[in-house]
Amino acid sequence: xxxxxxxxxxxxxxxxxxxxxxxxxxxxxxxxxxxxxxxxxxxxxxxxxxxxxxxxxxxxxxxxxxxxxxxxxxxxxxxxxxxxxxxxxxxxxxxxxxxxxxxxxxxxxxxxxxxxxxxxxxxxxxxxxxxxxxxxxxxxxxxxxxxxxxxxxxxxxxxxxxxxxxxxxxxxxxxxxxxxxxxxxxxxxxxxxxxxxxxxxxxxxxxxxxxxxxxxxxxxxxxxxxxxxxxxxxxxxxxxxx
Numbered sequence: 001x002x003x004x005x006x007x008x009x010x011x012x013x014x015x016x017x018x019x020x021x022x023x024x025x026x027x028x029x030x031x032x033x034x035x036x037x038x039x040x041x042x043x044x045x046x047x048x049x050x051x052x053x054x055x056x057x058x059x060x061x062x063x064x065x066x067x068x069x070x071x072x073x074x075x076x077x078x079x080x081x082x083x084x085x086x087x088x089x090x091x092x093x094x095x096x097x098x099x100x101x102x103x104x105x106x107x108x109x110x111x112x113x114x115x116x117x118x119x120x121x122x123x124x125x126x127x128x129x130x131x132x133x134x135x136x137x138x139x140x141x142x143x144x145x146x147x148x149x150x151x152x153x154x155x156x157x158x159x160x161x162x163x164x165x166x167x168x169x170x171x172x173x174x175x176x177x178x179x180x181x182x183x184x185x186x187x188x189x190x191x192x193x194x195x196x197x198x199x200x201x202x203x204x205x206x207x208x209x210x211x212x213x214x215x216x217x218x219x220x221x222x223x224x225x226x227x228x229x230x231x232x233x234x235x236x237x238x239x240x241x242x
Contacts (some may be wrong), residue, residue, distance in 0.1 A: 020067075020088070020130065020132060020133035021062055021065040021066070021067060021133065022067045022068070022133060022136070022137060022226075023067075023068045023070075023086070023130035023135070023136045024068070024069050024070070024137050024225070025071075025123045025126045025127055025138045025139070026046065026070070026072070026141070027071075027072050027074050027080075027122070027123050027139065027140045027141065028042055028043070028046070028071070028072070028073050028074070028083075028141050029042075029075070029140075029141055029143060029144070029171075030073040030075055030107070031075040031076070031110065031111070031112060031113060031144065032075075032111070032112030032113070033114065033144050034143065034173075038143075038173065038211040039107050041211040041212060041214055041215075042141065042211060042214055043103065043105055044103060044215070045211075045214035045215035045218055046214075046215075047098075047099035047100075047102040047103050048215045049215050049219040050095055050099050051095060051099050054219075054223060055222050055226070056092060056095055058223065058227060059089050060089065060092065060095075061226075063090050065134070066090050067088070067089045067226070068086050068130060068133065069084065069087050069098065070082070070084055070085055070086045070087070070126055071083040071084040072122065072126070073110070074118065074119035074122065075112075075115065076110075076111040076113035076114075076115045076118070076148055076149065077113075077148065077150070078118070079110055079111050079115075080118075080119065080122045081108060081110075083101070083102065083105055084098060084102070086126075086129065113147055113148035114142065114144045114145065114147050114148065115147075115148050115150075116140065116142060116145070116146040116152045116196075116197060117149055117150040117152040118149045118150065118155075119140055119142075120138070120156065120166060120197065121150070121155050121158075121159075123138035124155075124164060126138075127162075128162070135165065136164045136165065137166075137167060138164060138165070139166075139167050139169060139221065140166065140169070140193075140197060141168075141169040141170075141171065141214075142168070142171065142189075142193075143170070143172070143173040143189070144189070146196075151196070153195075153196045156196060156197065156199055159199060160199070163200075164199065165200035165201075166203060167203055167204055167206070167225065168190075168193035168198050168204075168205040168206070169205070169206045169207075169208060169214075169218065169221055170186055170189040170205060170206075170207055171189075171208045171210070171211060171214065172186030172189070172207070172208070172209045172210060173210060186207055186208075186209060190205050190207055193205045206218075206220055206221040206224075
């Protein structure tokens with residue numbers, strides 16, 4: 001009897017250890033429209049946003065059911081590079097290590113094209129590896145519309161039944177000396193993402209007016225995603241579709 005009880009307790013512990021409250025995949029646009037300085041602002045902005053005290057507090061709010069994070073770059077179809085494979089965030093040290101890794105990344109060559117649909121498909125395949133997480137979210141950052149490969153509207157239609165959420169972070173990247181043009185550009189891109197990219201209940205588009213504002217925009221987006229999850233976890237913990 002004691003042996004059976006011990007086995008049962010081990011199974012319970014194993015089940016608890018495998019809990020995951022959110023799988024969050026972050027896809028960063030590195031197509032030809034993103035220059036070297038903008039690339040560093042994007043990677044450094046993400047690293048800094050993850051280390052913001054208010055973001056870290058939410059990331060670490062439930063060590064029994066941690067967030068799992070993955071980060072990848074995207075440009076044309078077939079050109080995606082993993083910067084961080086699925087990693088559980090259980091401690092402040094985990095966040096520090098992830099930020100340090102992102103700050104060390106060296107840019108690799110990438111094609112000129114912007115394949116938003118292919119990035120959506122790649123992110124969805126990543127999230128399929130985390131089917132047991134209560135919520136699965138893909139975040140796509142980009143400064144331009146699709147111009148190669150499968151159109152995002154077709155990919156969105158295919159992904160409707162997967163139960164994932166897709167949010168966007170659009171970047172107005174025109175010459176900062178022409179602010180009005182940047183506002184128009186980012187407004188058009190935001191509407192484009194609203195129509196063809198974001199997916200799922202509560203999905204949203206965050207806006208950065210230039211890569212210099214990327215850190216602040218990423219911080220707002222992470223807070224909205226993580227705060228919403230914490231509030232929804234007030235009841236009994238159970239697997240969820242979204």
